[in-house]
Amino acid sequence: MARLAGKVALITGAASNPGIGYATAHSFAREGAKVVATDIDRANLEHCQTSLMTVSDQILTWRQDVTSRQDWIETVERILNQWGRIDILVNNAGVVILKSIDELTEEDFERQMRINMTSVFLGTKQVISTMREHGGGAIVNLSSVAGLVGAPGVSAYSSSKAAVHLFTKNVAIECAKHNIRCNSVHPGSIHTNIQKTVFKDIPEQFELINSQIPLGHMGTPEDVAASILFLASDEAKYITGAELVVDGGLAAQ
Ligand SMILES: NC(=O)c1ccc[n+]([C@@H]2O[C@H](COP(=O)([O-])OP(=O)(O)OC[C@H]3O[C@@H](n4cnc5c(N)ncnc54)[C@H](O)[C@@H]3O)[C@@H](O)[C@H]2O)c1
Numbered sequence: 001m002a003r004l005a006g007k008v009a010l011i012t013g014a015a016s017n018p019g020i021g022y023a024t025a026h027s028f029a030r031e032g033a034k035v036v037a038t039d040i041d042r043a044n045l046e047h048c049q050t051s052l053m054t055v056s057d058q059i060l061t062w063r064q065d066v067t068s069r070q071d072w073i074e075t076v077e078r079i080l081n082q083w084g085r086i087d088i089l090v091n092n093a094g095v096v097i098l099k100s101i102d103e104l105t106e107e108d109f110e111r112q113m114r115i116n117m118t119s120v121f122l123g124t125k126q127v128i129s130t131m132r133e134h135g136g137g138a139i140v141n142l143s144s145v146a147g148l149v150g151a152p153g154v155s156a157y158s159s160s161k162a163a164v165h166l167f168t169k170n171v172a173i174e175c176a177k178h179n180i181r182c183n184s185v186h187p188g189s190i191h192t193n194i195q196k197t198v199f200k201d202i203p204e205q206f207e208l209i210n211s212q213i214p215l216g217h218m219g220t221p222e223d224v225a226a227s228i229l230f231l232a233s234d235e236a237k238y239i240t241g242a243e244l245v246v247d248g249g250l251a252a253q
Contacts, residue, residue: 002032003233008083010075012066012123013093015039015048016193020142021092022048023221024228028088029056031229036079038064039093066093066119072126085134088232089127091120091141091164096157098198109156116160117167124171128180136179138232141168143184143243145251161186165243172241181240183231188247190219214249 009028014021014037025037029052037052039045042063049061060082064071079086097104097112120141131137146154147161164184171182189195189209195218199205210217227246230236245251 002030003229003235004028004031004033004088007033007087007232008036008079008085009033009088009090009232010036010038010079010086010127011090011092012038012064012119013040014061015041015044017044017047017051018221019192019194020187020190020221020224020228021090023225024090024092025052026055027222027225027229028232029059031233032056033088034058034060034083036060036062036075038062038066038075040065066091066123067114069122072122076126076130080130086127086130087134087137089123089137089139090228090232091123091139092228093119094142094160094194096154096194096198098153099156100153101155104156109159112156113160113163116157117163120164120167124167124182128171128175128178131180132175132178136181138236139168139171139180139182140228140231141182141184143168143186145186145188145245145247147184148186148243148245148251168243169241176240181231181236183236183239183241184243185224185227185231186243186245186247186251187224188219188245188250189213190221190224190246192221212250213247214252217248219246219248 014025052059094116143164144161146158147165168184
């Protein structure tokens with residue numbers, strides 16, 4: 001039996017290929033979920049929709065800016081009108097602002113927090129009432145290894161991901177009585193468009209990253225999608241408030 005049969009899942013930031021949201025939307029569709037894939041990037045979202053339709057016909061995609069409360073309200077309304085429930089929310093959309101503390105402006109910091117953290121708060125607020133009405137649900141938040149340990153040049157990003165980490169635990173505790181589980185996934189270095197943007201495809205930079213990872217190489221979006229799938233599925237029905245690190249051993253050193 002498919003691992004998400006009958007579930008309705010919303011995945012944000014799903015347009016980027018290669019990307020974690022894109023891989024997650026495809027794995028959820030293969031596992032029988034009705035998938036709503038949203039993103040701010042309309043052009044890539046069209047490619048994502050075409051690709052998802054080759055896997056399943058239970059697919060909806062539309063543009064959603066996760067920093068907009070109105071977009072969250074409309075997104076949840078549209079899903080409820082179409083499928084009547086939301087069982088899974090994957091708060092995946094995110095960006096990284098790479099600057100030293102000296103270079104970082106107040107606007108940079110606030111933008112980083114709004115896209116990576118405030119969005120998770122807004123999304124959680126919008127879905128929990130409908131999850132509660134339907135007997136529960138699962139929320140998976142994308143944090144990062146950078147939300148667990150510090151590194152140069154990522155103070156704003158790290159702060160946003162550390163906030164997601166602890167917000168996840170608070171949601172888990174507050175919502176446990178409604179059978180809503182909430183967990184965070186902490187990728188290390190994963191070969192996606194975000195990494196390409198950060199390192200601009202400089203081969204030496206990739207070699208340096210690979211040499212620092214105990215398993216010897218960066219992860220794939222599918223490596224992370226597999227962990228998100230597990231936490232979203234009923235296989236993880238007794239897991240809430242947990243963090244799952246997917247980093248090839250990077251943070252274990
Ligand atoms: N790739 C990594 O190494 C890595 C490591 C740790 C954590 N993460 C986290 O995983 C998540 C996915 O990252 P990825 O590597 O797949 O990145 P990606 O850049 O490939 O995908 C991110 C997606 O988010 C979308 N997005 C950005 N701002 C948005 C907004 N305001 N509203 C809606 N969508 C928006 C982008 O358009 C893009 O499609 C992010 O939260 C990221 O911080 C990634």
